[in-house]
Amino acid sequence: MSTAPEPPLPSHPVLRLRLAPRSGMPRPIDGAWWPRSYDLPTELPSLLSGLPRAWGHIASVTVNGATWPTAPGRMLVFNQVVRLRRALAASAPHTVVLLAPGRGRWDLLVVPPDTTDEAAQPLMAAAASDDV
Template identity: 75%
Template sequence: MTTALQPPLPSHPLLRLSLAPRGTMPRPIDGAWWPRSYDLLAELPRLLGGLPPEWGQITSVTFSGSKWSATPGRTLVCNQVVRLRRTVTASDPDTVVLLAPGQGRWDLLVVPPDTTEHAAQVFMAAAADDHS
C-alpha cells in the first residue's frame, strides 16, 4: 500500500473589510472593502463569504464598469446565483452595491488594490467611522 502526500492547501488571504456599525440612520457608505485585484470573479467569493449573516444572501452586485475586469451577467458564489450588474455611470466608480432581497442594500467603498497599507487603513477606518 502506498500513501500519497496531499499538497498543502492554498493559502486563503484574509478578507480586508471594515464595516460601519449598524444604526437607525441610513448612511451613504456602509463600510470599505480592499480587494487584492479588480478581478471580480476572483474577489467576490471571499467578500460574500465574509459578510455578517444578518445581511442575508446577496443576490445582486452592482459595480463600476470602468474599474473591474469583464464578467458574465451572473455567477455562482457560495452555492447561490449572484447577478452581476456593470454600471457605466461615473457617479460612484469606487463603490460596489450589494443587494439582499428583504434584507437591504449595502454600499461599500472599494479601496484600490494597489493602495499602500497605511493609506488603505485610513480609508477603511473613515468609511467605518460611526461619525462620518
C-alpha cells in the same frame, strides 16, 4: 541525512473588509472593502463569505464598469446565483453595491487593490466610522 520540513500550504488571504456599526439611520457608505485584484469572479466569494449573516443572501452586486473589467452576468457563489451588474455612472467609481431582497442595500467603498497599506488603512477606517 535530514530533510527540511515542507513549507505550509498557502492559506487563503485575510479578507480586507471593515463594516460600519449597525444603526437605524441610512448611511451613504456602509464600510470599505480592499480587494487584492479587480478580478470580480475571484474576489467576490471572499467578500460575500465575510459579510454578516444578518444581511442575508446577496442576490445582486453592482460595480463600476469603468473600474472593473468585464465579468459574467451572473455567477454561482456558495451554491447561490449572484447577478453581477456593471454601472457606468461616474459618480461612484470606487463603490460596490450589494443587494439582498427583503433585507437591504449596502454600499461599500472599494479601496483600489494597488493601494499601499499606509494609504488604505485610513480610508477603510473612515468608511467604517460612526462619523459618516
